[in-house]
Amino acid sequence: MIERLTFRWRREVAEQEAAVAAGTLAREEAYALNSFPADFVTRVDAALTRYEQDLAALEPANDAAAWAAVERVVTALNAADSGEIETVTREELCEYIDDALADAGVDVDALTSRRGMDRSELTDDWRDW
Numbered sequence: 392m393i394e395r396l397t398f399r400w401r402r403e404v405a406e407q408e409a410a411v412a413a414g415t416l417a418r419e420e421a422y423a424l425n426s427f428p429a430d431f432v433t434r435v436d437a438a439l440t441r442y443e444q445d446l447a448a449l450e451p452a453n454d455a456a457a458w459a460a461v462e463r464v465v466t467a468l469n470a471a472d473s474g475e476i477e478t479v480t481r482e483e484l485c486e487y488i489d490d491a492l493a494d495a496g497v498d499v500d501a502l503t504s505r506r507g508m509d510r511s512e513l514t515d516d517w518r519d520w
Contacts, residue, residue, distance in 0.1 A: 393490050394407040395443070396483055397436040400427040431475045434483075438467035442491065451496035454505060464488060476520035485514050 403423035410416035411424070420422070442464035448457050468476070468484060476484065489510065493499050503510045 393487070393494055395436070395439050396487050397432050397439060400432050403427065404429075404432075425478065426475060426477070428475065431471065431473070435468065435495055438464055438471055439487070441467065442488070446491055446495040447498070449495050451498075454502060455498035457492060457497050457502055458506075461488060461492065461513060462517050465514045469517070469519040472520045481518075481520055484520075485511075485518075 400423065404427050405501050407416060407421040407423045410420050442460060445456075445460035445463060449460060451457075465488070489499055492502075492513075499513065500510050503513055508515075
C-alpha cells in the first residue's frame with residue numbers, strides 16, 4: 392500500500408514545529424502548520440482509513456464497488472474540509488485516491504473509460520474541494 396498522505400503531513404508538521412522551536416524556521420514560513428492543522432488531519436485520516444478498508448475488501452473487477460469506495464472517500468473528504476484543501480492538497484488527494492485504487496488491483500483507466508471519462512476525472516462527480 393502506498394503511504395497515506397496524513398502520515399507525511401504529520402511528519403512535516405512535526406519537523407516544522409521543531410524548526411520553529413529551534414529558531415531555524417520563521418513561523419510564517421512553516422506552511423505545514425497552517426495547511427495541516429491537527430483536527431483536519433484527523434478527519435482526513437479517518438476518511439482515508441475507511442477508504443483503505445474498502446479497498447482491502449474490494450474485488451478489483453467490481454466497478455460498482457470501486458465507484459462506491461471512491462464516492463465514500465470523496466464525500467468524507469468534502470465533510471472533512473473546512474477550507475484547508477487548496478490546489479496542491481487537492482492534487483495530492485486525487486492522486487492518492489487514484490494510486491490506492493490502482494494498488495488494490497483496479498485498472499483505473501478502464502474503470503473511468505467505461506463511464507466515458509478520463510482517469511483525471513475519477514473524483515469529479517462528488518468533489519467539492
